[in-house]
Amino acid sequence: MKLFVGQGSCGIAAGAGKIYGLLEDYINSGNVAAELSVTGCNGMCYLEPIVDIYKDDGTLIRLVQVNEKNVRSIIKYIETGNESEIAALKVSDEDKLFLSKQTRIALKRCGLINPEKIEDYIAGGGYRSLRRVLTEMTPETLIEEIKKSGLGGRGGAGFPTWFKWNAARQSGGDNKYIICNADEGDPGAFMDRAVIESDPHNLIEGMMIGAYAIGASEAIVYVRAEYPLAIKRLEKAIGQARENGFIGQNIMGTGFSCEMRIKAGAGAFVCGEETALIESLEGNRGMPRLKPPFPAQSGYLHKPSNINNVETYANIPWIIENGGEAFAAMGTPDSRGTKVFALTGKINRGGLVEIPMGKTLRDVIFDIGGGIRGGKAIKAVQMGGPSGGCIPAELIDTVIDYKKLGATGAIMGSGGMVVMDEDTCMVGMARFFLDFTAKESCGKCVHCRIGTKRMLEILDRITKGEGKEGDIELLDELSNAIKDGALCGLGQTAPNPVLTTMKYFRNEYEAHINSKKCPAHECRELVEYSIDGEKCTGCTACARKCPAKAITGELKKTHVIDAALCTKCGSCLAACKFGAVIRD
Secondary structure (H helix, E strand, C coil): CEEEEECCHHHHHCCHHHHHHHHHHHHHCCCCCCEEEEECCCCCHHHCCCEEEECCCCCEEEECCCCHHHHHHHHHHHHHCCHHHCHHHECCHHHHHHHHCCCCCCCCCCCCCCCCCHHHHHHCCCCHHHHHHHHHCCHHHHHHHHHHHCCECCCCCCCEHHHHHHHHHHCCCCCCEEEEEECCCCCCCCHHHHHHHHCHHHHHHHHHHHHHHHCCCEEEEEEECCCHHHHHHHHHHHHHHHHCCCCECCHHHCCCCEEEEEEEECCCHHHHCHHHHHHHHCCCCCCCCCCCCCCCCCCHHHCCEEEEEHHHHHHHHHHHHHCHHHHHCCECCCCECEEEEEEEECECCCEEEEEEECEEHHHHHHHHCCCEHHHCCEEEEEECHHHCEEEEHHHCCCECCHHHHHHHCCCCCCCEEEEEECCCCHHHHHHHHHHHHHHHCCCCCHHHHHHHHHHHHHHHHHHCCCCCCCHHHHHHHHHHHHHHHCCCHHHHHCCHHHHHHHHHCHHHHHHHHHHCCCCCCCCHHHCCEEECCCCCCCCCHHHHHCCCCCEECCCCCCCEECCCCCCCCCHHHHHCCCCCEEEC
């Protein structure tokens, strides 16, 4: 019997470390016929902590939302083999749909192997693709295979991977670099982190294949320092790969050599832009360069360089093993293969989702994600993070590919998918994302540095009830000026959340400005609380919960809220069981 405890960042945050410790103490305490190991995130983040039990015949029993008290039940099962001991912990048939409706390539091994053991990766076919590439393919035939696959960069733009590799290959020079952009900075996005934490050797293998394609002598993974577990496991994986001859000099005895190292970045969102990342790698402030020249001609240390993100490299070993045409057979003519999304927000089943391009937003949100939490109506979905846009509920059948999403005003981005319900203020949502991009602007160009700040000031006023006539038109003018004048992708896409919310939810902007009301009741300054005298029973619950002491009234008599004292925190609304508190 083998037990795997999911210890990605999500599992550890939910308490998986303590569960592992208790099981470890038990197994080490005596002659127990069970083997304990760790694994990464299998994508079912909403069910963490997860314990997978593999019986001797290979049958999997998945236990979810395990807590410390449940460990005793698991121990009883190990001792007796009686599954009734753990029946209450088994994953439901409904939750099984979360994974069964996915097609996994980049996430193929995530949650299934121990990310700290190279033996697990090799046993599952790991490094077989690298061996094939180095012994059977030339760099040119390799690039041609990637071309057949139609793989576009998964960092956001979807630019053809083969084209970037070929450009770097054809650039002159002895020293070339292959770089992984793992500077994942979108709020609500955790795809790259999960891949590195759960299957680091897949990234290494993909990068080594890419290094051979372009003729690189060094591979560098630029990962944000806020991912300590990912860095720890990747460092260990690099050491194991080097010891086994998959990194370093004369790899697999083929004569090809390539070293690999990690650079921990400070977490600047702008360093997701490839030239800003290169500046940071060189020890400078992360600010974008003018292009051309492009990194393929003059990149890191002004040498030919290729940059892709984690998910892009994670697809490469599968493509080599199964063929470019097999990858291209999935998806749409314009967007081949699969795409990983971080499904978050007001969703029942949140986590990592990998689906073939061509599925719809409805497929992901309802079939896989299980719909909106609390049975509420969906209002919108934010695609592409701060650089993306809000797609309204009426467009939920939009096909997921680069062109179709782009036509809505949103973008694919790296894969953030934030679901919003009917209680979400779209003006506030636009303000949230713009606040992020304004703070993350490197400040190099005026349009982005000043323009986003001016837009944020306008949105601040609107959400506080101080909006005025002409604000919507001014936001539109500033948005287009920033898009046209900004130097890099951060500035060029920063206005997207504002533009899309003004396009699809203009009525909410008008309500904030003209009526000084927030239809979603989220903007605190625009909300008023009162008590319905006919429904109030005088139970005093609201008064007892009010931190500002703004509610007065005797027991069993109607209570009153003093608007001058009310801080609009909503405690009274949450405390009232009779529907007497009114939020307007």
